Amino acid sequence: MNVLFFSAKVYDRTFFDAANSTFQHKLDYLEVPLNCNTAVLAKGYEAVCIFVNDRADAEVLQLLAEQGVKLIALRCAGFNNVNLEAAAALGMKAVRVPAYSPYSVAEHTLALILTLNRKTHRAYNRVKEGNFALNGLMGFDLHGKTVGLIGLGKIGLVTAKILKGFGCRVLGHDIEKRDEFDRVGIEFSDLASLYAQSDIISLHCPLTPKTHHLINRKTIAQMKTGVMLINTSRGALVDTKAVIAGLKSGHIKYLGIDVYEEEADLFFEDLSDRVIQDDVFMRLLSFNNVLITGHQAFFTSNALESIAAITLQNIADFEQGLQLENEVKA
Structure with missing residues (x-):
């Protein structure tokens, strides 16, 4: 053909x-x-x-x-x-x-979580410059933390299994509950409870009219202060301007994204010799607690x-x- x-x-x-x-x-x-x-x-x-x-x-x-x-x-x-x-x-x-390969995206999700937490990207740059000071690099134990997964398809389930291996409590939300969730050790949850209890929230759901801007000012307000937000799914699940407001206020302490709602004009291209015109994206890059990769989780x-x-x-x-x-x- x-x-x-x-x-x-x-x-x-x-x-x-x-x-x-x-x-x-x-x-x-x-x-x-x-x-x-x-x-x-x-x-x-x-x-x-x-x-x-x-x-x-x-x-x-x-x-x-x-x-x-x-x-x-x-x-x-x-x-x-x-x-x-x-x-x-x-x-x-x-x-x-x-x-x-659900493992590819799930493992990249953990890479974002661990990098943001332990600040290995910042430590790498410091050591190359001969700076071995630890100030500003403190993280936390993942063991015992509560992680909320929104979307429990193949990728969400693999992510849950990895997190359980770290000793995390895993809350999960999907359109319906399946027996497999119990076998993995996922506590099935409504979104309001997941937002309120999770130290880390990771998105693994498709983009539909119902999930568009699932993360917005209203839902961010329901989250714990200091939450870590991860998105390796679809960019438009997140209202980027609302997330920026959350980062500025300190309500969101860490943000890791592999997707961006206006990524079509950016990702998969080498733009290193150009001035990027997307002011919202450039604002995201200005935060030292934001980690962005260019849609490479599947790669x-x-x-x-x-x-x-x-x-x-x-x-x-x-x-x-x-x-x-x-x-x-x-």
Whole structure:
């Protein structure tokens, strides 16, 4: 099947070309993102493969359909950037990678927590400069702390298991309770209780109309003073301006994010020779208790191998008229 990749990086080519030896699709790669200006480049392709910051709204999907595209293959779990109603109306299918390596994101979540707590990033820079003073580097024991996880899918559950290994009390919230939560040792909780009791809150839920700006001024006010907030899920779960206000007041003592609600113009690119125009993002960078990584939680060789294999299998299933196990619908 002829497939055009948008927002493709060198590592995408490496892992997809390797996985494609089994499938023998015709893969072509573009570094440009998918949007209303680039959709016409898909002329002659039956499928496009897109990533988290590609745009697949009604306008773009109409343009893709006019080029002959029949399948939108997401090489990620999230699908909030695709207008599924418009896709269905155009007779287009959409597939995704619902799970690749939950360990990659869960372990990165712990990396953010530990780095913020023990300030290893600041200590690293001090030691390189010959400064071995410990002032300002004091952390706390994770053992005995209460961590609230919002979203208990595969990633949330793996995160919970790791935290239990540290000796943490783990509260969890999801749309429904499952028996597995008890086996892991998660205390199922409503959001109000989770906010009030948690020393650390970590987000692991999808972005939907109901979860948009789940973290806002009202919910931050319900949290403990001095809370640590972690987001490795979707940027728009967090109202960034509200979080900045929480950081300034001291209500939020630590912030670790791998995603940002306006990341599309920033992440995955080298902007080191430019002046970043996003004033809200630059304000975040000004805090010494904020740690930001550029949407790299998924970025392990294990995850990329799995993403490539599942994506190409999704495309093969569509080509062969088989049931689409990983189809997403409106």
